[in-house]
Amino acid sequence: MRTDSRLPRVLHVLLHLEQIREPVTSEQIGRMLNTNPSLVRRTMAGLREAGFVGATKGHGGGWVLERPLKEITLAAVYAALGAPQLFAVGPSGDAPDCLLERAANAATSMALEAARTTFQAELQKVTVADLVAPHAQEIREYQAHQRSGTGTAS
Template identity: 50%
Template sequence: MHLDGRLSRMLHLLLHMAHAEGPITSGEAAEMLNTNPVVVRRTMAGLRDAGLVRSEKGHAGGWTLIRPLDSMTMMDVYEAVGKPRIFAIGLADPAPECLVEQAVNASMTGALHAAEAMLIAHLREVTLAEIARDFEKRAASHVAKP
């Protein structure tokens, strides 16, 4: 099963961008994320359209943040990458004639809606600044191994 990693990849990249001393090129971002620069440009276009980043062409160009991390939530990034499907599980038959399958669907639908609502609420609450602070705390306590 293939999982959609766009949200986590873009969160990762945005935090790197916040610590960069200048624009990050699509090639540099692609190296960081172990992907292709075309994939980076395509995904970053959604973030640009959402007003999170801007791009500059040319020799000194690249991607830069245009909003501070404390004004961006995980939900902003989730929406900017196209609101990927949250769950890989779903109903086997959305309109079954079997009463057992109807009962299963009702139970599954309720559980999936409740779980999605909790996740969406979390995405709305967490800012990228909070994630950055967690990273900084981890970096400060990290002990380099010889």
């Protein structure tokens, strides 16, 4: 089963956009994520529509943050991505007239809805800025190490 990693990948991009003061091109983001720039543009379009990022065209153009990360919840980013399906589990359609299949589908659907509700409630509690807080000291040390010219790329 293929997983949808857009949420953590977009969060990764947003965190970098806060660190980089100039616009970042889709090509640069594509290299960072090891993906195609056209996929980056399609993914970032939802974030632009939500008002999280903006894009400038032409020489020197690219993606920039439009809102501080402390104002963007993980739930809002998830919604901007179209609220991807959480699980591969879903109702059966093998015997739609069978009452036992309906009962099984109802139980499965209720559990999935409870999981979705819990997932979204947890995402609502966290802003994108909160993601770096536990690692702030380590990030500062790494950046200082990089600026001194003695670091290696991560």
